[in-house]
Amino acid sequence: MIRLENICKIYGTGEGRVKALNGIDLTIEKGDMLSVMGTSGSGKSTLLNILGCMDRATSGDYYYDDVHVSALSAAKLDLFRKQKIGFVFQDFALLPNYTVYESIEMPLIAQNIPGRKRRKTIERVVERLGITNLMDKKISTLSGGQKQRCAIGRAVAKDSELILADEPTGALDSKNGEEIMKLFCELNEEGRTVVVITHDTGIAGYCKRHVRIEDGVMVTHDQEVVVERDRIVTVKDGRIS
Ligand SMILES: Nc1ncnc2c1ncn2[C@@H]1O[C@H](COP(=O)(O)OP(=O)(O)OP(=O)(O)O)[C@@H](O)[C@H]1O
Numbered sequence: 001m002i003r004l005e006n007i008c009k010i011y012g013t014g015e016g017r018v019k020a021l022n023g024i025d026l027t028i029e030k031g032d033m034l035s036v037m038g039t040s041g042s043g044k045s046t047l048l049n050i051l052g053c054m055d056r057a058t059s060g061d062y063y064y065d066d067v068h069v070s071a072l073s074a075a076k077l078d079l080f081r082k083q084k085i086g087f088v089f090q091d092f093a094l095l096p097n098y099t100v101y102e103s104i105e106m107p108l109i110a111q112n113i114p115g116r117k118r119r120k121t122i123e124r125v126v127e128r129l130g131i132t133n134l135m136d137k138k139i140s141t142l143s144g145g146q147k148q149r150c151a152i153g154r155a156v157a158k159d160s161e162l163i164l165a166d167e168p169t170g171a172l173d174s175k176n177g178e179e180i181m182k183l184f185c186e187l188n189e190e191g192r193t194v195v196v197i198t199h200d201t202g203i204a205g206y207c208k209r210h211v212r213i214e215d216g217v218m219v220t221h222d223q224e225v226v227v228e229r230d231r232i233v234t235v236k237d238g239r240i241s
């Protein structure tokens with residue numbers, strides 16, 4: 001279980017000071033699938049980066065099971081991230097001159113997984129994502145949807161418990177977006193905890209629970225209408241009803 005208590009994040013100093021998160025409290029149960037919505041600049045990526053141990057809060061506490069994450073040293077935080085977290089970045093963050101295979105292999109190398117086991121894992125992941133035929137292609141030659149699948153492959157190749165995705169369908173048409181969300185649902189059904197940032201209520205509808213951030217503050221709307229796939233559903237107290 002993840003628990004954030006009174007998380008604040010301030011960027012910069014003096015005139016350029018920005019309070020991106022202002023006292024976020026959030027609990028995420030193991031096996032949950034959460035959407036994070038909010039307008040541009042509201043603090044969604046900042047929150048995800050902190051959850052994903054890519055960045056630290058300025059103040060507040062982050063607990064993951066019995067680990068006090070916000071108190072870990074830089075080296076321990078790095079190790080914790082590599083073991084626990086798969087991250088799909090807003091802009092994919094893939095290197096153009098690497099192949100799909102090499103891109104997915106990188107985090108496995110970082111975890112010191114031996115070569116033969118890496119190959120087996122990668123072959124399983126690309127098959128699942130329907131990109132086996134792209135394995136030896138360079139990232140620079142792929143379409144947006146293909147890059148997105150590769151970025152997801154990289155995030156899920158290691159058996160990370162927590163998958164964090166920042167606008168994973170932002171660059172995709174609705175059909176590809178839905179396929180990506182179905183994939184996240186499958187991973188969630190297998191027991192992985194999933195957090196997805198999206199602007200799209202239809203995409204959010206694939207999640208089990210929803211939160212909204214405005215100006216760095218969590219606003220849990222009492223009632224909110226979202227479109228779940230092809231039907232209208234109501235969200236009350238952060239849960240679809
Ligand atoms: N590295 C940084 N340095 C300074 N300010 C930053 C930095 N990253 C984000 N900010 C500021 O913090 C606020 C929150 O940014 P954040 O990227 O979390 O928003 P967001 O909700 O993800 O927006 P979007 O939907 O556009 O991706 C914004 O005002 C942004 O300008």
Ligand SMILES: [Mg+2]
Nearest residue numbers: 044045046090
């Ligand atoms: Mg963002």
